[in-house]
Amino acid sequence: MPTKLMLIFVGMDLLFAGCGGLLLGFSLTSEQRLRETPTIDNVTQNLLLGQCPLTGGVVNSIFIFATFLLSLPALFLPTNRGWLRTQGWLVMFCAIFTLGLGLAVWVETLQTRAALGLIWTRETPLIQSLLQQKFNCCGYFNATSPPFQQDGTCINTLVAAQKGGCIAAVSSFSNRYLDLIFTAAFGIVGVDIILVLLVAMVLQYRQEQERYRHIDEKNGLGGL
Template sequence: MVSKLMMVFVATDIVFALCGGLIMGFALMSEQNMRATPTKENVAQNLLLDQCPLTAAVVNSIFIFVTFLLSLPALFLPQNRGWLRAQGWLVVFCATFTLGMGLAVWAETLQTRKNLSVLWGRESPLVQSLLQQKFNCCGYFNATTPRFQVDDVCTNLLVAQNKGGCIGQFSSFANGYLDAIFTAAFGIVALDAVLLLCVAMVLKYRQEQERYRHIDEKNGMRGL
């Protein structure tokens, strides 16, 4: 009969693999979206995604899948502890990798306005215009610094001055979007910690079972 500990371990291991799929899917879909034609709906999101470590996310998900595959021999070899130890070390590595990515995104939010100013300045007039249309504003700091792009929202200087710059709306959107990303990364790290705890408990359980087996073997020999 399968113990409750093993059931929890298997369930956590499967969720761990699903998190790897989630990371892989997010990274690949983000890269695909970034190659799409910029529109008012996707321009801000794609600019922020371009600042995220998407390639590192793909690599991280591959390590997660490898770690999951290494856990399978441990399930089918109930007396073996070597595969479990290897899985445990890889879980630590994956958790550290994911934590590093989350911290990198979190660091971006500490200087959002400064970073977005640089980002705004290097984008084309089309992208700046789309951002103005999305956030209903003109220019980044204000209508003249940098100068706004003439479009349906900012038709002239007077209208642009009345609407104000995009710094507030763009920064709020960026913080909310990036917060969701690094919070998800930290949540996955928490799951990694749970899986690592399960690995440690299974190792302890198998070690005790082996010790009891050795005791039984000795007792059996004495009885003979």
């Protein structure tokens, strides 16, 4: 009969694998979105996703799935501790990997305005125009620095000057969007840490069971 500890351990192990699936799905979906034709609806998200470590997310998810597969022998071998130790170290590696990805995105939020200014200047007039239409603004800092793109939103210099630059609206949207991404990454790290603690608890439990078994064998109760 499985103990409560083992049931919790199995559930958290499955959640760990689910986090890998979430990470893989987000990374692959984002890479697919980056290849889509830019529109008003996706232009800002695609600019931000282009700055995220999506390839690292795919690699990280592969390590998570590999770790989950290596944990299966530990589940089906109730007295084994070697596979559990291996799993514990691999989960720690995955946690550090995911933490690195989350920190990379978090650092982006600390320098949003400067980074987006550089991104804006190297983007095509089409992308700049789509951003202007999405946020109802003209230019990045203002209508002249860098120069606005003339479109349905920024009809002329006078209208552009009245609407102001896109810096505030784009930065605010970017911070909210990136906050969701790195918060999700840190949440996955939290799952990893809980799983590491459970691995340690299961190791301790199995070690105690092994010690009790040796005591029973010495007392001649090994057959009971």
